[in-house]
Amino acid sequence: MVQTKPIIGYLAPESLEKDLEQEIQRHPQLELKHQIARLFLAEGPIADLAFCQNIWCEPQKFTIDSISQTAKKLREHGKLWAPLSQGFHRRMTLIQEQLPKLKSQPLTFPGSWPERELGAWTLEDANTLWLSPKTSSPFANGEVCFVENREAPSRAYLKLWEFFSAQKICPQPSELCLDLGSSPGGWTWVLAGLGCKVISVDKAPLTPALAKNPLIQSLKKDAFQLDPKSVGPVDWLFSDIICYPERLLELVHTWIEADLARNFVCTIKFQGATDFEALDKFRKIPGSRIQHLFCNKHELTWSLIRPRN
Ligand SMILES: C[S@@+](CC[C@H](N)C(=O)[O-])C[C@H]1O[C@@H](n2cnc3c(N)ncnc32)[C@H](O)[C@@H]1O
Structure with a gap:
């Protein structure tokens, strides 16, 4: 039996796409296979890359033809989904509306880090869905959000x-x-x-x-x-x-x-x-x-x- 290496998705922080791309290219065990805007798909084991905001642990690609069929496909593969909207925004909104509502409360500090399992999905084009039922972050696209404190001397x-x-x-x-x-x-x-x-x-x-x-x-x-x-x-x-x-x-x-x-x-x-x-x-x-x-x-x-x- 031929063993295939896994494909893992790495999401770059906004405006740091080039840094993530370089980091993948420099990594001895990774081979960059595909890029969808900020999402980089690389062959090899899950790597602890620095310029990564969220890891798509099990990315899969599907050909889709309608909004309701896409929503059905997502519901079949997982419970909770965060959209990675990099284009096709209207279509993505209509699909997301057919999925269980994603509640995201800002964190308080000190407080507990949410443990929920969150899937992620995006449209590469009108007929191509990428999804990952498992991601590394409990926050949509790794965007951590806090209830802020105005008394702090700086935002650092x-x-x-x-x-x-x-x-x-x-x-x-x-x-x-x-x-x-x-x-x-x-x-x-x-x-x-x-x-x-x-x-x-x-x-x-x-x-x-x-x-x-x-x-x-x-x-x-x-x-x-x-x-x-x-x-x-x-x-x-x-x-x-x-x-x-x-x-x-x-x-x-x-x-x-x-x-x-x-x-x-x-x-x-x-x-x-x-x-x-x-x-x-x-x-x-x-x-x-x-x-x-x-x-x-x-x-x-x-x-x-x-x-x-
Ligand atoms: C980004 S600010 C730090 C912000 C700070 N962590 C906060 O939470 O408000 C960087 C600081 O490094 C300081 N700095 C630069 N060179 C330094 C040095 N050689 N020794 C001590 N502080 C230095 C600057 O004066 C500046 O206040």
């Missing part, structure tokens, strides 16, 4: 909310967090709000309201000049510094070698083209993961989460 807080919610992990009250590149203070605000002690480091000042919080120690310094030994052991190291990926990598290695930080959550930012060589170096750090949060722009979140000794 949403990145940490999403990271903690999706990973089902949160710094515990009284853990010590080092927040590098912290101004105006969105991440520091989240961490202090969880009851953590925060050492907040930036060359720019924190929002004045935060500077008065007794849980927060604010250092007006260059994060790259900070000697880990002068800070001592921390439970979490966060970095949202605007810098080249190689510079962040150096900083991360300094802290790993000093063995003074247990968990890391760092934003890798790109100015212009994505630095895939630097990403490969981050990936080589054992136990770490790189992902594109829905709240990330042209940037990725690198993390290393380790158990307490």
